[in-house]
Amino acid sequence: MEEMVVLVNPNDEILGLMEKQQAHLNGLLHRAFSVFLFNKKGDMLLQKRASGKYHSPLKWTNAVCSHPKSGETYLEGAQRRLREELGIDADISEKFHFIYKADVGNGLWEHELDYVFTGIYDSEFNLNTEEVEEVRFISPENLDREISENPEHFTEWFKIILEEYKHHFKHK
Numbered sequence: 001m002e003e004m005v006v007l008v009n010p011n012d013e014i015l016g017l018m019e020k021q022q023a024h025l026n027g028l029l030h031r032a033f034s035v036f037l038f039n040k041k042g043d044m045l046l047q048k049r050a051s052g053k054y055h056s057p058l059k060w061t062n063a064v065c066s067h068p069k070s071g072e073t074y075l076e077g078a079q080r081r082l083r084e085e086l087g088i089d090a091d092i093s094e095k096f097h098f099i100y101k102a103d104v105g106n107g108l109w110e111h112e113l114d115y116v117f118t119g120i121y122d123s124e125f126n127l128n129t130e131e132v133e134e135v136r137f138i139s140p141e142n143l144d145r146e147i148s149e150n151p152e153h154f155t156e157w158f159k160i161i162l163e164e165y166k167h168h169f170k171h172k
Helices: 020-026 074-086 140-149 156-168
Strands: 004-008 014-019 030-038 044-049 060-062 064-066 092-105 108-120 132-138
Touching: 004 020, 014 020, 020 108, 030 060, 030 074, 030 156, 044 140, 060 064, 060 156, 064 074, 064 156, 074 092, 074 108, 074 132, 092 156, 108 156, 132 140, 140 156
Parallel strands: 030 108
Antiparallel strands: 004 014, 004 030, 030 044, 030 064, 044 060, 044 132, 092 108
């Protein structure tokens, strides 16, 4: 079954549904969410995308990023994908939302109204290997250094969302 995304205008009013890859080819604005998880020390969880992903394979990104299904809230979608990708349940809360557009290569665009959630998680993972190659925690300082030295190792949208996160939470 084709995965659909919810097309919206900048005010988050629904315009319709479209097959995900078609929306990415056309660069159309659609609903998305991003989850940033931290351990109790304040290190951020990164996931390396699986090698079989149709764009940005084997690149590091935030804990989870995906799209809510039609009729699903942003929070419900984020919790679903935490279970589907990482095999976990975590208490997360919405922090902010914004719109961005990123060229992810091969003629594909992420143009998203992105709701960003954060939470604390310090337990085991049960990774879905079709989605996630591996996970690791990293300190904010080491993350900044790695992105500066090797930006190509990270997804385009993660770099954008991380900067927006820092803008909202200047202490991180």
